[in-house]
Amino acid sequence: MIELEHVNFAYEDQPILKDISIKLGEEGQNVIGLIGQNGSGKSTMFLNLVGILQPTSGAIRIDGNTYQYDKKSLNELRQKVGIVFQDSEQQLFYSIVKDDVAFALHNLGLPEDEIVRRVREVLTQLDILQLKDRPIQYLSGGQKKRVAIAGILALHSEWLLLDEPTAGLDPDGTRRMIDLIEGLSKNGQKILISSHDMDFMYEIGDYFYLLQKGEIVRQGTSETVFADDEILKQCCLDQPWLMQLHQKLGLPLYSSKAQLFTDEQLITRLATLK
Amino acid sequence: MLSIDKYAYNNLLAKWRPEVKGLLWLFGMIIAFQPIMVIKLIAIPTVAIATMWAVKVNFHQYLKWFYAVIPFIALSIIGIAVTLAPRADQVYGGIYMFGNYLGVAKSMLPLAEQLTLRITTAIVCTYWFALTTPFQQIILLFKHMHFPSLLIEETLLMYRFIFIFVDSFEQIYRAQQLRFGYANLRLSMHSAGILVKMLFEQVIINYQKMVYSLDAKLFTGEFTVQEDKI
Numbered sequence: 001m002i003e004l005e006h007v008n009f010a011y012e013d014q015p016i017l018k019d020i021s022i023k024l025g026e027e028g029q030n031v032i033g034l035i036g037q038n039g040s041g042k043s044t045m046f047l048n049l050v051g052i053l054q055p056t057s058g059a060i061r062i063d064g065n066t067y068q069y070d071k072k073s074l075n076e077l078r079q080k081v082g083i084v085f086q087d088s089e090q091q092l093f094y095s096i097v098k099d100d101v102a103f104a105l106h107n108l109g110l111p112e113d114e115i116v117r118r119v120r121e122v123l124t125q126l127d128i129l130q131l132k133d134r135p136i137q138y139l140s141g142g143q144k145k146r147v148a149i150a151g152i153l154a155l156h157s158e159w160l161l162l163d164e165p166t167a168g169l170d171p172d173g174t175r176r177m178i179d180l181i182e183g184l185s186k187n188g189q190k191i192l193i194s195s196h197d198m199d200f201m202y203e204i205g206d207y208f209y210l211l212q213k214g215e216i217v218r219q220g221t222s223e224t225v226f227a228d229d230e231i232l233k234q235c236c237l238d239q240p241w242l243m244q245l246h247q248k249l250g251l252p253l254y255s256s257k258a259q260l261f262t263d264e265q266l267i268t269r270l271a272t273l274k
Numbered sequence: 275m276l277s278i279d280k281y282a283y284n285n286l287l288a289k290w291r292p293e294v295k296g297l298l299w300l301f302g303m304i305i306a307f308q309p310i311m312v313i314k315l316i317a318i319p320t321v322a323i324a325t326m327w328a329v330k331v332n333f334h335q336y337l338k339w340f341y342a343v344i345p346f347i348a349l350s351i352i353g354i355a356v357t358l359a360p361r362a363d364q365v366y367g368g369i370y371m372f373g374n375y376l377g378v379a380k381s382m383l384p385l386a387e388q389l390t391l392r393i394t395t396a397i398v399c400t401y402w403f404a405l406t407t408p409f410q411q412i413i414l415l416f417k418h419m420h421f422p423s424l425l426i427e428e429t430l431l432m433y434r435f436i437f438i439f440v441d442s443f444e445q446i447y448r449a450q451q452l453r454f455g456y457a458n459l460r461l462s463m464h465s466a467g468i469l470v471k472m473l474f475e476q477v478i479i480n481y482q483k484m485v486y487s488l489d490a491k492l493f494t495g496e497f498t499v500q501e502d503k504i
Contacts, residue, residue: 047486050489050490052486052489052490074489075492078489078492082490083490085483085486085487085490087483090480090483090484090487091483091484091487091490091491092434093434093484093488093497094497095409095410095430096409099410099499099500102498102500103498104491106498106500107492107494108492135279135408135409136434137279137437137438138280152490152491155492
């Protein structure tokens with residue numbers, strides 16, 4: 001569990017995170033969403049969570065231990081908390097897919113056969129084994145994103161932080177991202193996602209934090225966070241369309257598109273309208 | 275995008291052992307620098323045809339790749355062959371100026387010919403190697419030859435980031451072009467200045483992002499290069 005206690009972060013006297021106290025990863029919360037508009041402090045919070053930035057005041061704890069910022073502690077922290085940044089280009093250093101995925105494992109100094117095993121495993125898991133020998137510069141945006149995620153997943157970290165994972169992806173890429181996150185979470189992976197893609201977040205998240213100008217203004221499950229249209233508007237965000245169907249058309253609240261389109265009762269009732 | 279690089283991954287010789295290709299390239303260099311001209315005259319078309327066959331391109335495309343190097347060759351050849359001589363019979367096609375004759379020096383012409391042949395042979399052979407050898411293999415070859423790891427890492431990162439750099443360059447250039455930034459010489463100079471400035475700024479910003487992700491990947495200060503096992 002990651003706990004933030006009265007965390008403040010300021011950049012050149014400009015407060016970016018204000019008095020944030022939350023507990024990430026409580027029972028039943030595998031996929032946690034951090035929602036907020038551009039500039040609300042999501043990325044800064046992520047950088048604080050992986051120890052790249054240090055809070056101006058307050059403390060962050062993982063499994064009860066307060067973050068230490070010496071090299072050794074940070075190394076241990078980053079094996080527990082992996083982060084995939086929004087821009088794939090800046091985090092792929094090798095020219096061939098498999099080399100890049102193996103990069104962090106080499107840095108850890110793992111034995112060669114363990115590295116081979118893990119790279120194959122993670123490439124298979126992300127369905128990109130066929131890309132293993134391909135040069136990175138010729139991959140599509142979605143494929144690059146997968147390679148970037150593979151490079152971090154291979155670390156087997158307890159936490160996976162995804163910064164805007166659907167930014168720049170086409171509908172197919174987004175669908176694959178949803179499947180991937182669901183698959184990972186089923187295996188017990190703890191995932192923290194920052195995004196303002198509301199429909200995407202609504203479908204995959206278990207618990208949400210709404211961030212506005214560096215403050216957590218609302219938290220809870222999808223029913224509580226997305227139900228308040230007013231506060232979402234204040235945060236310059238939209239209500240997910242499934243929530244809108246529920247609130248504005250009086251339909252039941254569906255947790256996913258698939259659930260809506262397979263609701264036999266609804267289909268029969270709609271048929272009588274014709 | 276640097277499309278020339280794509281051929282290295284998709285050609286008939288891509289799977290050949292890099293050592294073999296490296297040795298053949300070395301052999302080509304020996305041919306280029308040995309003194310017998312006839313061997314070079316045979317080698318140039320042979321290697322050129324072999325390249326076009328392996329890479330599956332036509333002569334026209336192949337010739338296009340030489341456009342990039344022709345100015346350099348031309349300049350150096352002109353620098354050697356063209357000279358000012360005091361007597362008209364020392365040069366071909368002499369033009370009288372400042373009491374001397376400007377033209378192609380008779381004494382230098384054989385040297386210029388030799389040099390042209392040597393350079394062309396070397397380039398044709400290097401193109402063959404570059405077009406048939408994937409980058410991965412070149413790095414492994416370096417490793418087998420025990421090149422210093424600093425050099426290998428540098429090559430590795432340059433290769434990876436040159437594509438990102440060229441991409442940013444193209445994007446900015448296109449955006450400027452669409453807004454008539456290169457309509458005349460004065461505007462072109464101005465736009466080129468902005469282009470360089472923007473590229474520089476991007477390098478700084480991207481550098482910061484890269485440091486972050488190197489941290490996240492537990493970078494120890496070394497980029498490992500591994501044999502193909504995965």
